[in-house]
Amino acid sequence: MQENRMINLLPGGIRMIVGDVVHDTGNLQEIRMRAGKPLIFMYRGEELIPKKDGNGGAGYIVSKEEIEELLERVSSYSLYAFEEEMKQGFITVGGGHRVGMAGQTVIEGGKVKNLRYITSVNIRMSHEIPGCADKVFPLITRCQRPLHTLLVSPPGCGKTTILRDMIRQISNGNSYTKAMTVGVVDERSEIAGAFCGIPQNDLGIRTDVMDACPKAEGMLMMIRSMRPQVLAVDEIGEAEDVQAVAYAMHCGCKMLATAHAESMEELAGKPVFSRMIEERRFDRYVILKKRGELEAVFDSGGRVM
Numbered sequence: 001m002q003e004n005r006m007i008n009l010l011p012g013g014i015r016m017i018v019g020d021v022v023h024d025t026g027n028l029q030e031i032r033m034r035a036g037k038p039l040i041f042m043y044r045g046e047e048l049i050p051k052k053d054g055n056g057g058a059g060y061i062v063s064k065e066e067i068e069e070l071l072e073r074v075s076s077y078s079l080y081a082f083e084e085e086m087k088q089g090f091i092t093v094g095g096g097h098r099v100g101m102a103g104q105t106v107i108e109g110g111k112v113k114n115l116r117y118i119t120s121v122n123i124r125m126s127h128e129i130p131g132c133a134d135k136v137f138p139l140i141t142r143c144q145r146p147l148h149t150l151l152v153s154p155p156g157c158g159k160t161t162i163l164r165d166m167i168r169q170i171s172n173g174n175s176y177t178k179a180m181t182v183g184v185v186d187e188r189s190e191i192a193g194a195f196c197g198i199p200q201n202d203l204g205i206r207t208d209v210m211d212a213c214p215k216a217e218g219m220l221m222m223i224r225s226m227r228p229q230v231l232a233v234d235e236i237g238e239a240e241d242v243q244a245v246a247y248a249m250h251c252g253c254k255m256l257a258t259a260h261a262e263s264m265e266e267l268a269g270k271p272v273f274s275r276m277i278e279e280r281r282f283d284r285y286v287i288l289k290k291r292g293e294l295e296a297v298f299d300s301g302g303r304v305m
Contacts, residue, residue, distance in 0.1 A: 003127070005094050005097070006093060006125060006126075007025065009070065010070060011066040014062070017060055020050070021051075022043060024044075026127060026129075027043060027044045028041060028042075028125050029043065029045070029124070029125055029156060030122060030124055030125065030156070031125070032121070032122050032123075033066065033067055033122075034119065034121075035062060035063065035064040035067055036064070037061065037062060038060060038062070039061075039062050045290050045291050067120075070099075071101075071121075074099050083113070083114050085212075086101065087113055087115070089102070089115070090188070092188055092189035092190065092193075092212075094195035094200055096126030096189060096190045096191070096192065096200065096201055097123060097125055097126045098124045098188060099121060099122075100121065100122040102121075103117045104116050104117040124190075126160075126193055128161075128164065128201050128202065129292075130165060130168070130202070132161060132165045132292060135294060136166065137177070138176060140283075140297075141176040144177055145177055145178070146166075146170055146230060146254050146256065147254065147284050148255045148283045149256050149257075150258070150282045150285050150286070151163055151256075151258040152263075152267055152286065152287050153258075154260060157288045157290060159292075160234055160258065162288070162292055163191065163232060164201060167204060167207060167256070168203050170204070171203060171205060179206060180230050180254075181206045181207075181208070181228050182228055182229070183207075183208050183223070183253075184210065185210045185213060185215050185219050185222055187212065187213060187214055187215050187233075188235075189212055191203070191234055192211065194212075208222070208226045210222050215236060215241050216238070216240040216241050216243065219244040219247070219248050223247075223251050223253065229252075229254065231255055231256070233245075234257070234258050236258070236259055237259060237260065237272060242272055242273070245281070246276075246281060249281060259273065264298055277302065282300060283300050284300075285297070285302075
């Protein structure tokens, strides 16, 4: 299981706690480590504070040394080699697991160059769930082709997991869509879970990945170099992302993307998305709630389907 790749990098004491209290690592969503504070899991959509012995007594208090050990392991004992990623606040490890960090920033030329004195870590576990997008396909396809689709939810509700399965099924083909060439721009290495450039997650046989590349620039590069029929990106939100999405659509690519919002109303209230909604760029807006469950699907005009 790909979850074990991340769990094996944990310091010994914390790894034992996971083994004692987490009975299904496939439902472990986050591991939060703060120096001098209790270890906290997000498990099956709920916060879980494990005990030191896995049964009773005080919560397991994370030490600064355990955080340092974790960072050495995820960076293969060379944090300097991950400076480019660290200045964005995270490191992505094999399998697509993202290790977010907080501490003291190193500023150079008015911009963040690196992080040091890291005292907080948030591990976001990546999961492959084949078939999790099955319920979406009847709503986002027409004439054996996918429609321009935006998956919308707050963080941690399964957008990336469903997007990953949509990519896989479109790339291989299913009963709702013919097999198509898919280009993935994976800025945070979370969709493909690439390790040394090789995707660790199954994205299908007709998928090309541009890894660790800014979304807007990557979309343009992918269109010019790989001529995808479908283009997929995670967590659009900047003006340049929206412009690149519009360009991709004009080039004939079917667009799959995700965005953060609690509802369609909240999404429409964000300036970067309001014009896109007014211009009916996306054919479908899929609103997700807790653990990837469908809450609502809207058409291009904002009507509930």
